[in-house]
Amino acid sequence: MADLNNAEHGMIGNHPYRLEVALHDVIMAGDGWNITLPENPGARPIVQTVTENDEKCPVFGPAFLQKALNVVSDRAVRVRGEISTDWPRRSTKPDHDGVVRHPLWGGESDAWFCLHCSGKLTGIQLAQNLWHCPGCGASPLDIFDTAFWCDDEAKSLQPVKTEGAVDGDKPDFGVVDDRPKLELNGEKITLLIRSALLDDATNISEKLGALQAEITVDDENDVWISLEEDLWPQDKEPVQALIVAAKLGLEVELESTWSTIPFHWPGLGELTSSTSEYTQMMLDAYAQCDSLPNSKT
Template sequence: MTDRDILHTMKVLAKRYARANRLPHHQALDLIASKLGFSHWKAAQRAAKGGWQPSSEQLAEVKAFAREAVPVFQELPADGDSTTFTFAGDQPPEEGKIGPHVFWIQVSLGDVHMSGEGWHIQLGEAPSAEPFVEVTERRVKSNPIHDPEFVKDALKIARAKAKDVQAHISADWDRRSTMPDAEGRARHPINKDLSKQWFCLHCDEQSTSLAITSNMWHCPSCGASPINIFSTPFWLGDDAPRDRNAARDMTFTSRKKVESEADQDSNLEIEILDTTPTLELNEKKVELLLRMALLDDAANPGERLGALLADIGVDEDNDADMCLDEDLWPEGKDPEQALKVAELLGIELELTITTGTAPFHWPGLAHHTESTVDYVSALLAAYKEYSGQ
């Protein structure tokens, strides 16, 4: 494996682990790096560029770590030999091309995932599921995901794969779970109830057997999974509908939606989400960064109190004013770190002075100790002395 192969494989594992556990990508990268014996991801990057390669034991540990949360993952080809790991009955990734662009497509927990350099498409198990299209790496030049024709071709491939998945699932179901009988009844593939109409626990939508079976037992209205579909709306109590035939009329629109979903790609307006990390500054974030920098400037417990209690205001342009208590922050001491942070953020920082915000008597005590423990000890002793106890 080359250093690029190693880094890319680790990034793929980290990305999927992050998604599975809803963690920031950088945290997942650091977790992967820790399994390789590094304190953080940048250290692993530097080592790989310098010729380091993980041992077979380390690779096994990383794969085992990823396997706990990721049902399918793939090592990139090395010397023409690719290794695929498949878990939970999912299909291994397959490689293909759309024009000059390489992609990988795989099935995970019934969903189809299709990805390439800088992009990813996810298509849910239900036939009515709308595709989720995202930019995963903004730095990729000429990212094909911005080309409507490329997206159209990619969705055709993803739809075909999704139909294969649906066929495999249906093969394991009872006949009545895929096709209503002459009376319009269908059998739930999980709880085996037999009914003419079905109710969604998630959105209370009523559906006919034809509508629900055509959508792989996902709610035609909200897309909820089969475990949310029941033959009676027991959760509604007295509000449950009395006319059970009303469901047939109420789901006509949903049924039309399911029938036309497979042919909608050519007319579908795809929203492409950019999920690459972006720093979006707002009032809270600017205040947080300035207060952190002010704490860096603090040299003793008194100044730390001043930093924590400083009144920091941020306007709509993210320019800020910082009001410091003269009893807690030394007169004439500039908060150099806070000023540098403001400069890095490209904002103006105005400094003002106030008084009377100290939370305890004798604020000077906090300037003559080295730690919070020493300060609290001195503070308690002073209060005890003046209380006469």
């Protein structure tokens, strides 16, 4: 459903609603329903609900729906008027030959072409429909005075027929499921598996091993975990990581690898589970070798 954070608030009967304009579309939303009236004057209102014909949902009541559509339509008229005001006068007022000016990048003509549907349009059609294609609903961004994508100088393009106004037609209804859905991908799986590895770690060496572990997730969400043998004991099974994988229905392959570890003496990390204590032990060990970054020789 619509997320209207800075919306206006109102009531129709006992039902509260929120009203907002987003990218020139007018959106009204209530509990379990919303209505969207697109910027395109030729588009139908779109009604979305979280359930099918439910008596508790007010938009299924004809009287409520009509009042809501009136509110949305009134706001849409204001929005479209503001758009027209920002455009050159010639964009909405054709001359006696039907010549209009493109509202975004200029250029004047009485014949125009829609890149989206390859239809041929008149300037009068566009001026009356806020520069949206009356055939496919494309925005002014898809309208050009030449069909540059056509090899035959637009001779094969057919005129777009302007149907009757649809403002009074019934809106399009649709049911949407706005419940949160768990969508697992490689990044999310890796995050959970690494967190589980940290649960398995009992000392600093193993924590570093969990953080350094290479976790790969394939297209079928099977998981490979490569653990540094100097940081993670070869005979230690990452129990929590395997439990998490099982809960997610994932297959796991484990392997030990050898690579460059972040600090010398990995065994120091096996003596403590405190990062601050390990840091001091590590600094002391480097100091004995006179190899601290700020040491003087």
